[in-house]
Amino acid sequence: MRSSLLKKLSLAALAGSIAFAGAANAETRITYKSAKSTSSYYQMAVQIAEAMKAGSNGDIIVTVEESQGSVQNVMEAAVRPGNYVFTTPPVLVKLANSGKAMFKDKQNPKFADIRALFPIPSLTMHFVARADSGIKTFADLEGKTVLIGKGSFGAREGAKYLKLFGLEGKVELAKMELSNAVQALKNKQTDAFVTAGSYPAPNVIEAAAGTGITVLSLSDEQIKQTKRTKLTIPAGTYAGVDTEVNTTSLPVVAYTTTSMDEATAYALTKTYWEQKAKMGADNAWWNGVSGALLENITGKIHPGALKYYMEKGMAVPASAK
Structure with missing residues (x-):
């Protein structure tokens, strides 16, 4: 009897451990590199983090990192692994890939792996x-x-x-x-x-x-x-x-790299657009963002994000596909 009870308790504990591991694995963690903590773009990053958590029922957890500016964000894209998201004007991604201006003598082949997710307020x-x-x-x-x-x-x-x-x-x-x-x-x-x-x-x-x-x-x-x-x-x-x-x-856009898998990019993009109206009710600058801003993207859109845009029939520049 005692042996049977212990066996049941052990099985229950094992089942609980498996369920916990599954829950932990279901949680997607994102690093979001933004701007100086005193800027409006840092405030936006915090709002996005809150929106992602709420919109995904806690499945997407975003950690916001302060940045000294968009050039730093782009430079780090070449060395940051995994789910790294950062904000920058699209023109800087173009300059990084061509090794011009502030990216002269700082070229890195990994800049070619940068992919767009969604526009944020300009x-x-x-x-x-x-x-x-x-x-x-x-x-x-x-x-x-x-x-x-x-x-x-x-x-x-x-x-x-x-x-x-x-x-x-x-x-x-x-x-x-x-x-x-x-x-x-x-x-x-x-x-x-x-x-x-x-x-x-x-x-x-x-x-x-x-x-x-x-x-x-x-x-x-x-x-x-x-x-x-x-x-x-x-x-x-x-x-x-x-x-x-x-x-x-x-224009300012949230980017990631090809290190992010398609399912994660899709979930991020979908949650962002679904939560945008709610964010706009709290902070009006989100109301200036629409699908029309996708035309400002230079370079490629991440396949996961592109999947969402195709599902919704949103116009995407041919060069970004």
């Missing part, structure tokens, strides 16, 4: 003017004070656009950090500021609510001059801005 240029400044077009910036900050993508783009549009030396650049932009606009220390972020950008929302703003729209010719991707911010995105704003953007 870096969107905003030229924001105080509503009572009289600034309606770029030409109106002449003789005005403009805050562009320094060191960031937005600051570099802002300076580039001022030069492209014939305004270099014709505006006064405010000598203060971009973090002071909203207060500076309110206190009339600056007439306008330039910022790049996923729309709707928190600092632009704050400026619209507290001061009243105009967001400058670029003409098609100006957008062509910038050599950036056109993006339209819908009317009503910001309080008081009742017409759509045509501006430029730098």
